[in-house]
Amino acid sequence: MKKKTKIIISAIVIVIAVLGAYTVHNQSSKAHDSNQITLGTIGSDAKIWNYIAELPETKKDNIHLKVQSYTDGVALNTTTAQGKVDVNAFQSYAYLVAYNQKHQNAKLDLLGTTYLEPMGVYSKKYHKISEIPDGATIAIANNPANTSRGLKLLAKAGLITLKPNFGSLSGVNEIATNPHNFKFKEIDDTTGPRVIDDNSIAAALIGNTIAQEGNLNVLKDSLYHEQVDQSTKDNINIIVTADSSNNKEQYRKLVKLYHSKKVQDYIQKQFDGTKIEVNKPNRYLTK
Missing domain, CATH: 3.40.190.10 (Periplasmic binding protein-like II)
Structure with a gap:
């Protein structure tokens, strides 16, 4: 009986250890997932965000940036509103206003400005x-x-x-x-x-x-x-997230990373100056 008891106790200890290890791993995975930001974008902007994803500064901010490319702006906005994509960066402020007017129950919220690409x-x-x-x-x-x-x-x-x-x-x-x-x-x-x-x-x-x-x-x-002036402010490109998102402060770190000197130097070199930086507070667009 003593031998059986020892075997049972050993088995229980093993099960507890396995469950404990699984719990720790699961909690670790959740912690990792909470730091992962999925960003949707269109066209050449994917280059910029993939560059940002690999920066030491991004990793220092404990951000694991996953970049997904899309070809349809409405589909990307809808996916973002549904929470399948955390943030997106492709549209002008005027485009966002138009989208929100048509999708009253799935609105997106402005996180920050990025650039003006002249039409x-x-x-x-x-x-x-x-x-x-x-x-x-x-x-x-x-x-x-x-x-x-x-x-x-x-x-x-x-x-x-x-x-x-x-x-x-x-x-x-x-x-x-x-x-x-x-x-x-x-x-x-x-x-x-x-x-x-x-x-x-x-x-x-x-x-x-x-x-x-x-x-x-x-x-x-x-x-x-x-030209970049007051008359073109509606055409400034922006970063957005779902209006109902609880992680906006975390996502705003991406705006700061975008406007860092290292990133702006990269954009200037890659795009021959055609993406003109606009680093303005949100009220510049909304007032």
Whole structure:
């Protein structure tokens, strides 16, 4: 009996040890998971965030950054609102406003600013914006935020004027005067670099992320492009998370990391100055 008792006691000790080890491992895994931030992004920005993920400063902040690439902005925002992605970095402030208006029950919250990528007017047929002929067709994005942005750029160039109530989601119906009788063709943003090869298109308004994917540099290849000033603040790119997230303070560390000198030097070198840093408080956009 004594031998059996010893065997039973030994077995119990082993079970307790195994369970204890499992508990410690599980708690350790949870601790690790709590420090992991999944960030969704689109296009060339993945390079930036993968660079940030490997920085000693990121690891010093005890952040395990996992970067996921997407091709659809609405899908990425929806995934972020659902908590499947912790934060995302791809959209302008105007894009966020448009998304939140359409998704009242799944809103996203602003964490911080990153950069302005100037939108440009591109053409394969003309070398100056003044050369675009009357009655020509100009390609413009088919989502409200970028439609509005493109029309503002044309107005800034002096080609059209806009109604006084023109806003960040306004469209062609809010054009006040169109003295050159331009026609506007709505296109999927991602097709911009290919559209300028179309003989029926005189010029196209293309955001810089998409332009770069088509080997276009907004500072060198566009006929005209946005400048960084108060009038373009709605176009500043941002980092966001789910409105209901409880980890916003942790996520804001990414904003600080993004604006570090080491990261900004990397971005300047990689993107030829086309991602212009904007390090502003959130109230700069929301006031």
